[in-house]
Amino acid sequence: MIRFEHVTKSYPDGTKAVDDLTFEVAEGELVTLVGPSGCGKTTTMKMVNRLVEPTSGRILLDGEDISAIDPVQLRRRIGYVIQQVGLFPHKTVLDNTATVPHLLGRPRGKARARAAELLDLVGLDPSTYGDRYPDQLSGGQRQRVGVARALAADPPVLLMDEPFGAVDPVVREHLQNEFLRLQSSLRKTVLFVTHDIEEAVRLGDRIAVYGAGRIEQFDTPATVLGAPATPYAARFVGADRGLKRLSVTPVDPGDLEQPPIVRLDDPVARAAERLASEGAPWAVVLEADGSPYGWVAASALTGAVGGPAAGRGLDKAPRGTVREHARRMDAWLPPGAPLKDALSAMLQHDAGWVAVRDGERHLGVLTPAGLHGALRRSTAADAAKLPRGEVSLDTVPVAGA
Numbered sequence: 147m148i149r150f151e152h153v154t155k156s157y158p159d160g161t162k163a164v165d166d167l168t169f170e171v172a173e174g175e176l177v178t179l180v181g182p183s184g185c186g187k188t189t190t191m192k193m194v195n196r197l198v199e200p201t202s203g204r205i206l207l208d209g210e211d212i213s214a215i216d217p218v219q220l221r222r223r224i225g226y227v228i229q230q231v232g233l234f235p236h237k238t239v240l241d242n243t244a245t246v247p248h249l250l251g252r253p254r255g256k257a258r259a260r261a262a263e264l265l266d267l268v269g270l271d272p273s274t275y276g277d278r279y280p281d282q283l284s285g286g287q288r289q290r291v292g293v294a295r296a297l298a299a300d301p302p303v304l305l306m307d308e309p310f311g312a313v314d315p316v317v318r319e320h321l322q323n324e325f326l327r328l329q330s331s332l333r334k335t336v337l338f339v340t341h342d343i344e345e346a347v348r349l350g351d352r353i354a355v356y357g358a359g360r361i362e363q364f365d366t367p368a369t370v371l372g373a374p375a376t377p378y379a380a381r382f383v384g385a386d387r388g389l390k391r392l393s394v395t396p397v398d399p400g401d402l403e404q405p406p407i408v409r410l411d412d413p414v415a416r417a418a419e420r421l422a423s424e425g426a427p428w429a430v431v432l433e434a435d436g437s438p439y440g441w442v443a444a445s446a447l448t449g450a451v452g453g454p455a456a457g458r459g460l461d462k463a464p465r466g467t468v469r470e471h472a473r474r475m476d477a478w479l480p481p482g483a484p485l486k487d488a489l490s491a492m493l494q495h496d497a498g499w500v501a502v503r504d505g506e507r508h509l510g511v512l513t514p515a516g517l518h519g520a521l522r523r524s525t526a527a528d529a530a531k532l533p534r535g536e537v538s539l540d541t542v543p544v545a546g547a
């Protein structure tokens with residue numbers, strides 16, 4: 147756990163980079179520090195490993211004042227990843243990664259074996275990349291080596307200063323996903339500096355939004371986006387914060403609609419009658435084993451039985467099954483996927499809904515109206531500090547609406 151208590155840093159030329167900061171990063175938590183250039187993010191981070199000393203205030207690591215810890219000992223407990231990576235150009239990727247364990251006294255063979263495991267962990271096959279030199283890697287691959295090296299001493303704390311800043315947006319998103327996957331199992335205590343609000347909300351359990359030298363808001367991504375604490379924070383997170391919120395709000399089974407369900411092998415007439423009796427314009431189609439197949443329009447079924455199904459005897463029904471009229475729909479999401487993915491799937495498939503399934507089990511469908519409701523409910527829930535399921539949109543006012 148890292149705790150800042152009234153920390154101020156003034157540089158000798160009089161620049162006050164950080165002004166009376168107090169906040170805490172819990173054990174296993176990833177906190178992103180986000181703000182414009184020059185607002186004091188890097189200074190904050192460098193005070194944690196004593197590359198910069200505070201002018202006043204104190205910083206505690208697991209309850210221990212770091213000013214009393216020898217800086218070399220301190221840095222062994224703290225991994226540090228920076229944008230420029232800083233690999234040794236004359237050492238192979240494997241040796242670069244093995245440097246720290248070797249310095250810590252592991253025999254060379256053991257240090258290299260550990261380095262190979264770490265390269266594997268960050269998605270670089272050691273047999274392919276281990277013997278290369280840094281200039282034989284892409285920017286994204288170098289960043290991965292930087293992360294592997296920072297993890298080499300297995301420090302409980304990681305400081306990451308724009309670690310994915312130097313790569314293109316596609317590679318960056320890939321690295322972010324990989325890092326989130328790693329972090330979900332390693333659960334390091336992480337301070338992550340970025341000037342990119344998208345990156346901050348994607349990665350952070352909580353975000354510190356920096357103004358000049360001060361934290362304007364320190365809260366979960368959803369709350370910062372849904373209820374910015376100050377006009378500055380609102381401007382910084384952007385006018386499209388509603389859209390950004392889609393990426394931090396998960397699909398919840400309570401948001402789903404339940405159109406009628408028919409099976410691929412159901413007779414057309416029976417399916418048509420079912421839809422007509424429920425007044426439903428379409429139905430979800432499942433395979434015989436219950437896994438999702440797609441959908442079928444009521445009009446396609448009633449067309450097949452030669453007119454509106456209601457009132458027609460089954461003797462007039464054609465043979466045929468739903469299979470001949472069903473349309474495949476490949477867009478589906480697991481529960482917990484971000485609403486942004488749901489909207490993207492709907493747009494990409496030009497569909498007014500997306501199926502949500504847990505493995506092979508169909509849970510229901512999300513429509514644009516359901517998505518809007520989910521977003522409103524989650525904003526209201528955060529504003530009222532209630533679980534989302536307990537929010538009724540009629541009784542709880544929507545923040546900012």
Ligand SMILES: Nc1ncnc2c1ncn2[C@@H]1O[C@H](COP(=O)(O)OP(=O)(O)OP(=O)(O)O)[C@@H](O)[C@H]1O
Nearest residue numbers: 157159161163182183184185186187188189190341
């Ligand atoms: N060694 C130094 N001496 C004097 N001023 C400094 C020094 N290092 C940083 N500063 C100043 O302190 C302020 C905060 O700098 P810092 O690097 O912490 O900002 P930052 O938010 O990380 O910016 P960026 O996103 O551009 O890296 C800036 O005004 C900067 O010019």
